[in-house]
Amino acid sequence: MPPILPALAPRRATPILAPFTRTAVARGLLIASAAGENRGVRIIDLSHHYEDGMPVFPGLPEPSFRPIARVEDDGYAMSEYHLLNHIGTHVDAPAHQIAGGDTLDDIALDRFVTDAVTIDVSRREPGPLTREELKPHLPRIRPGDIVFLHSDNARNWGSEAYWRGWSYPDAAAAGALIGREISAIGFDGPSADPVDSTTFELHKIWLGAGRMIIENVTNLDRLPPRAQVVVAPLKVRAANGAPARIFALLPE
Ligand SMILES: [Zn+2]
Secondary structure (H helix, E strand, O other): OOOOOOHHHHHHHOOOOOOOOOOHHHHHHHHHHHHHOOOOOOEEEEEEOOOOOOOOOOOOOEEEEEEEHHHHOOOOOEEEEEEEOOOOEEEEEEEHOOOOOOOOHHHHEEEEEEEEEEEEEEOOEEEEOOHHHHHHHHHHHOOEEEEEEEEOOOOHOOOHHHHOEEEOOOOOHHHHHHHOOOOOEEEEOOOOOOOOOOOOOOHHHHHHHEEEEEOEEEEEOHHOOOEEEEEOOOOOOOOOEEEEEEEEEEEO
């Protein structure tokens, strides 16, 4: 009797790890899934919880996360969520402020699964960051990187101080980072502009250049200067922004 599955033989001979061997971190992740444990990689969660009473940008309506069925009463649990797409840990697509700009589902996933460079700005006064201040960091930023600015502001999540407690590039500094062809800029604060902005000048610079803005991240103090990250916003059609689970993969 001939072998039942001769066609599979060559495929079996193909190293199954090949697509995953590009980085040590990805190898670690594969080991983790194969072994059922997190051997080789440590995962750092960069997202805040969505929940009733969570902080929302001044002036925006509160979300609600309401159970509409309970296992004890109904045999199953289900919930109804009401929320704007620009609250909590989320991603702004260019379409958020640019007519005809890319929506999240237009953007290739390799812009979301990439390296993040974290710049520590936690020891300066919060507020606009100049090109001069960023200059020493520019050489280590590669095309396609996400840049996170660590202002140590996540500890203020839930307090009034949160809305003033972070630093963001001014127009010239934003231009310099865009010149490094970054994928996105991210903050442990609520916006690319100060919260009292009515013109959103800095949003328009980032989004007008096709860059994404990532707002309200946390745990940036736990990241090394460069780390692989996964930014996973909801796949909503034509989304101008969406809540995102964001995490970093650190080799152990
Ligand atoms: Zn937003």
